[in-house]
Amino acid sequence: MSKQNKSEFELIRKLINKLPATSPEVIMGAGDDAGVIKQSYGSYLLATTDSQVEGVHFLSQFTTPKDIGRKAVAVNASDIAAMGGIPTYCLVSLILQKTLQETYIDDLYDGIIEECKRYDIQIIGGNISKGRELVVDIFMLGQTTPSRLLLRKGAKPGDKILMTGSLGEAAAGLQLLLNPKLEIKAEDRKVLLSRQFTPTPRLEEARIITSKHRATSMIDISDGLGADLGHICESSKVGARIYEEKIPVKQVVCEVAEKLKKNAWKLAINGGEDYELLFTAPESEVAGIISAVKQGSGTDVSVIGKILPEEEGKWMVLKDGKTVPLPEKGW
Incomplete structure (x- = not known):
């Protein structure tokens, strides 16, 4: 359930403009679907993160915890795909309300695991905190090669x-x-x-x-x-x-x-x-x-x-x- 609007995009641009210059191995920093870092062996490391927030991206009264978990993985994998990459690893951070039942949390994490298995993504860590709203935050890594990398920039008149x-x-x-x-x-x-x-x-x-x-x-x-x-x-x-x-x-x-x-x-x-x-x-x-x-x-x-x-x-x-x-x- 998307809530993006012009003011959000303006805020993103403002924050990006605050960032210092990146080092030469950073092919693409903030401002695309994923960051791109050149590796010593020639391939590119992709990194992206996307949060699913209750009341903004999903409504828990309509959505099963498994589906919430699946969607959190899928939207990050989509960012990697948009860069011409293959998702490989992810970190999973959860902000959970005190009132959530353990069975709900188990189902939520099972959904994350199932979606990761579907796309051969390995979960290598994460974090759990308490908060007022349920938040599922995925930090995902992927890989691509220079010949496959596609950015948002590159479109030319006539395309x-x-x-x-x-x-x-x-x-x-x-x-x-x-x-x-x-x-x-x-x-x-x-x-x-x-x-x-x-x-x-x-x-x-x-x-x-x-x-x-x-x-x-x-x-x-x-x-x-x-x-x-x-x-x-x-x-x-x-x-x-x-x-x-x-x-x-x-x-x-x-x-x-x-x-x-x-x-x-x-x-x-x-x-x-x-x-x-x-x-x-x-x-x-x-x-x-x-x-x-x-x-x-x-x-x-x-x-x-x-x-x-x-x-x-x-x-x-x-x-x-x-x-x-x-x-x-x-x-």
Whole structure:
């Protein structure tokens, strides 16, 4: 359940600007999905951290402790994937309320362990503290090579904007939680809630994109399509134009939005927590990327827009042909 907004992004930039210069072995410091450190043997160490906070990222009255644990691991693995890396190790820190039962804590940690096993990630330590709200904080390490590394910066005017999968299911799942009386097919409800509770990091898709084709930048869609495309534009010093009609949104998301009298594409663009990959690539590479990802992982890749020179701005073309500023806020 994403709560990012412009003021948060401004705070992040302010804090980053306070940091001293990094040493030469730091390829990328703060400001991307993960830090990148050059190793003595030539590969790159990736490091990322992401917290799941009760009331901000999940609602414990709707979510099982196992799913909370799984999601905490998955969102960090997604950051590693967005850098073209493979997750390897993690540290797990928990802030627990005094009132939590031991069985709840066991289930929470079992969810963390199960998700780590799924992606061959080893837990090598952590910490436990007491607090008012449940917080699961994962510090994750990964690895990649110079040829596979993708940053947010690197997009160039003329590049196509692509994304894996579809948008809006996680946001629609959240709406089902907040509107429990909303009638929807049981199978559709299960799918939408699973996208909200237990997202799947696109590790295989990232491996294919970085190993076989020449993408120029990449990020995972956690804050929302508009916000995360804005991150690429800011880091790459470029503009962008995307097309509403090209953004992949499943019919079930449109159905939920219609019943709630919401705009399905606004739900998809601003909702966040999809953890799809958003990336850019030269037009000459697009067909190869789409084919390779589909064949290798079964996941669809869509072209949703084009990178522009920075001075041309960031825009979205609506279905009726009207052009509006790119919405850059989280849900």
